[in-house]
Amino acid sequence: xxxxxxxxxxxxxxxxxxxxxxxxxxxxxxxxxxxxxxxxxxxxxxxxxxxxxxxxxxxxxxxxxxxxxxxxxxxxxxxxxxxxxxxxxxxxxxxxxxxxxxxxxxxxxxxxx
Amino acid sequence: xxxxxxxxxxxxxxxxxxxxxxxxxxxxxxxxxxxxxxxxxxxxxxxxxxxxxxxxxxxxxxxxxxxxxxxxxxxxxxxxxxxxxxxxxxxxxxxxxxxxxxxxxxxxxxxxxx
Numbered sequence: 001x002x003x004x005x006x007x008x009x010x011x012x013x014x015x016x017x018x019x020x021x022x023x024x025x026x027x028x029x030x031x032x033x034x035x036x037x038x039x040x041x042x043x044x045x046x047x048x049x050x051x052x053x054x055x056x057x058x059x060x061x062x063x064x065x066x067x068x069x070x071x072x073x074x075x076x077x078x079x080x081x082x083x084x085x086x087x088x089x090x091x092x093x094x095x096x097x098x099x100x101x102x103x104x105x106x107x108x109x110x111x112x113x
Numbered sequence: 114x115x116x117x118x119x120x121x122x123x124x125x126x127x128x129x130x131x132x133x134x135x136x137x138x139x140x141x142x143x144x145x146x147x148x149x150x151x152x153x154x155x156x157x158x159x160x161x162x163x164x165x166x167x168x169x170x171x172x173x174x175x176x177x178x179x180x181x182x183x184x185x186x187x188x189x190x191x192x193x194x195x196x197x198x199x200x201x202x203x204x205x206x207x208x209x210x211x212x213x214x215x216x217x218x219x220x221x222x223x224x225x226x227x
Binding site for chain 1: 157220
């Protein structure tokens, strides 16, 4: 069993829709959670970072963490064609800058104009 | 301010050959981590270098080795290439003492093994 599970999709939604992306994890040591966006042939770029259970909002993006269920989500409101990319969840056990990240498989998202 | 750079962009090798990939960290960063991202998969941690030493290692065979230079740049070497080594190799840089999310990824080197 993988430490982090993520539905690979692909997921296609019409422009303006709300997108929900999810990951589950099995390792209780994970305390820090990140969402990365990766465009084709590019490296991942950080979108959101959360620590505690609950919600964190940044513009059209909301990250949600439920540590009791080992479940994290990313919501995208008013989705735009430019949001079309692969979304990766990542986790770490510590908050130090040299801590390795454990990634999910990534969900490929397409926003249809 | 240049971000993380990697070279080459892509390359094609034959089974059994050896390959060296290069990474220059973001200005001011002192730690380099390498990840392998197979097609349709998330990045997997290979190893990390800090102060010119390997500090952490993921579940990768000894065929994968690395080096960090005094200027913090790094190399990833893969010997005896297998078809399964075909992937996007990502380099991430960070600064000791900063937060986990302050790791920055380069664009990657796409390796194809035939």
